[in-house]
Amino acid sequence: MNELKKPIILVCNDDGIEGEGLHALAASMKKIGQVTVVAPADPHSGMSHAMTLGVPLRIKSYQKNNRFFGYTVSGTPVDCIKVALSHILNEKPDLIVSGINYGSNTATNTLYSGTVAAAREGAIQGITSLAFSLTTYDNADFTYAAKFARKLAKKVLQLGLPPDTILSVNIPNLPEKEIAGVVVTQQGSSRWEEDAIERNDMYGNPYYWLNGTLKLLDGSLNHDEYAVRQNYVAVTPLCCDMTNHTFLDTLNRWNLQT
Amino acid sequence: MNELKKPIILVCNDDGIEGEGLHALAASMKKIGQVTVVAPADPHSGMSHAMTLGVPLRIKSYQKNNRFFGYTVSGTPVDCIKVALSHILNEKPDLIVSGINYGSNTATNTLYSGTVAAAREGAIQGITSLAFSLTTYDNADFTYAAKFARKLAKKVLQLGLPPDTILSVNIPNLPEKEIAGVVVTQQGSSRWEEDAIERNDMYGNPYYWLNGTLKLLDGSLNHDEYAVRQNYVAVTPLCCDMTNHTFLDTLNRWNLQT
Numbered sequence: 285m286n287e288l289k290k291p292i293i294l295v296c297n298d299d300g301i302e303g304e305g306l307h308a309l310a311a312s313m314k315k316i317g318q319v320t321v322v323a324p325a326d327p328h329s330g331m332s333h334a335m336t337l338g339v340p341l342r343i344k345s346y347q348k349n350n351r352f353f354g355y356t357v358s359g360t361p362v363d364c365i366k367v368a369l370s371h372i373l374n375e376k377p378d379l380i381v382s383g384i385n386y387g388s389n390t391a392t393n394t395l396y397s398g399t400v401a402a403a404r405e406g407a408i409q410g411i412t413s414l415a416f417s418l419t420t421y422d423n424a425d426f427t428y429a430a431k432f433a434r435k436l437a438k439k440v441l442q443l444g445l446p447p448d449t450i451l452s453v454n455i456p457n458l459p460e461k462e463i464a465g466v467v468v469t470q471q472g473s474s475r476w477e478e479d480a481i482e483r484n485d486m487y488g489n490p491y492y493w494l495n496g497t498l499k500l501l502d503g504s505l506n507h508d509e510y511a512v513r514q515n516y517v518a519v520t521p522l523c524c525d526m527t528n529h530t531f532l533d534t535l536n537r538w539n540l541q542t
Numbered sequence: 543m544n545e546l547k548k549p550i551i552l553v554c555n556d557d558g559i560e561g562e563g564l565h566a567l568a569a570s571m572k573k574i575g576q577v578t579v580v581a582p583a584d585p586h587s588g589m590s591h592a593m594t595l596g597v598p599l600r601i602k603s604y605q606k607n608n609r610f611f612g613y614t615v616s617g618t619p620v621d622c623i624k625v626a627l628s629h630i631l632n633e634k635p636d637l638i639v640s641g642i643n644y645g646s647n648t649a650t651n652t653l654y655s656g657t658v659a660a661a662r663e664g665a666i667q668g669i670t671s672l673a674f675s676l677t678t679y680d681n682a683d684f685t686y687a688a689k690f691a692r693k694l695a696k697k698v699l700q701l702g703l704p705p706d707t708i709l710s711v712n713i714p715n716l717p718e719k720e721i722a723g724v725v726v727t728q729q730g731s732s733r734w735e736e737d738a739i740e741r742n743d744m745y746g747n748p749y750y751w752l753n754g755t756l757k758l759l760d761g762s763l764n765h766d767e768y769a770v771r772q773n774y775v776a777v778t779p780l781c782c783d784m785t786n787h788t789f790l791d792t793l794n795r796w797n798l799q800t
Contacts, residue, residue, distance in 0.1 A: 333590035333653045340749035341738065367750055370738045392666055394784055395591045408650055408733055439796065448731075449786045451793075466798040470785040473706075475666055480599065480628045491598035492625055521786040521793055526652055527728040528707045528781035535709075535779055538697065540724040
């Protein structure tokens with residue numbers, strides 16, 4: 285990064301171009317960099333690392349208050365990153381920030397999250413990338429989250445991240461003075477106790493709607509979901525390698541040839 | 543598992559209910575267990591761990607040659623697992639097998655794959671789960687892959703897997719006698735050199751279609767993509783924890799509080 289030049293920052297999310305958290309994040313990043321916003325045209329929560337293979341994508345410019353704000357892509361968060369890098373940005377960005385998501389992306393939600401996946405796609409493409417999520421769907425106040433995001437972005441632009449690694453940050457929906465602190469965490473084991481609600485439509489045919497609550501299965505501040513429930517900001521380094529390395533030796537002894 | 547009872551096996555995929563690899567896998571599993579097939583109504587390649595949040599899901603029974611074959615779910619591979627466990631199966635299965643996918647799910651593709659995600663969702667829900675992929679899209683011959691899947695399923699039913707861990711198996715599209723062997727691998731670093739092809743529609747408006755080739759970045763039989771290119775079956779244990787554990791100490795020294 286040229287020290288004399290403001291860093292180029294790509295801002296994306298999974299809640300779509302109209303997401304309040306996206307606008308808060310973009311406004312915050314504009315204080316430290318040259319920002320381009322590229323977001324899904326429609327909400328894409330829970331889309332994980334999905335990409336669009338079977339249909340073409342469209343890019344449109346998007347205005348807010350009659351002024352250009354950014355671009356929409358007719359696909360997933362990961363599509364947004366791919367298309368932004370290949371066809372929207374003129375040069376490789378110094379940083380990708382994704383969010384600020386409505387709802388936490390801790391523990392098992394890390395796997396379902398489009399917000400996290402957009403950042404991970406950035407890392408795969410060799411770009412320093414961060415994901416930000418606020419712990420609520422309702423009465424969201426992005427003020428502190430956007431401020432923390434800017435502070436972390438500055439730090440990461442200075443210090444860098446290891447290859448194929450992002451930081452996923454979960455932030456309590458609280459005013460700054462009520463934040464307990466910032467902790468480095470690992471992806472927790474908390475997961476959904478879930479069910480699909482069964483109802484009948486007006487013709488008497490059943491339909492199913494996924495539903496559930498995230499059950500806390502972690503008991504220390506080293507784990508993301510526990511930490512945010514204790515009002516801490518949780519910063520989790522995530523990588524792209526899903527190999528269970530500790531099981532490789534055992535598996536080698538299974539004698540799979542026979 | 544009751545030793546006197548055949549294991550209950552749930553078969554899923556991401557290519558959809560009509561996928562040839564699904565039918566080959568189901569037929570093979572019927573030789574060792576009580577099989578229920580639950581698959582997406584339509585193809586869902588590249589859907590990763592996406593789940594359907596905004597719309598309800600439908601379950602339909604599906605016939606093949608005028609005989610009941612299984613169920614379709616109007617959603618993603620992960621939706622199939624969730625709905626199968628909550629509303630289709632009467633008891634928890636002993637095993638989930640996903641595939642056999644058209645096309646390999648090695649290296650970075652591990653993150654994009656719906657086939658792998660279906661198995662991972664099984665592991666999250668505490669069920670021993672396996673994913674199978676054939677290394678080709680064209681002229682697929684699932685004969686050896688289906689046989690190997692059955693052999694591995696029997697072994698896994700005996701030995702079990704660690705919590706939150708699946709085996710993702712990539713199998714060359716070759717007759718058995720041309721298979722070089724079976725190796726235990728880790729997720730490789732190979733990734734797409736990609737671009738989105740830009741074309742104009744009949745109105746002169748541009749559209750973008752994701753495209754690319756998987757560039758080999760691994761050089762040993764310990765890595766999945768390299769191994770399958772050398773005609774080996776690659777068996778990779780994958781976990782659900784994406785934490786970059788080796789970076790935690792460094793990150794703790796960043797002093798994120800200030």
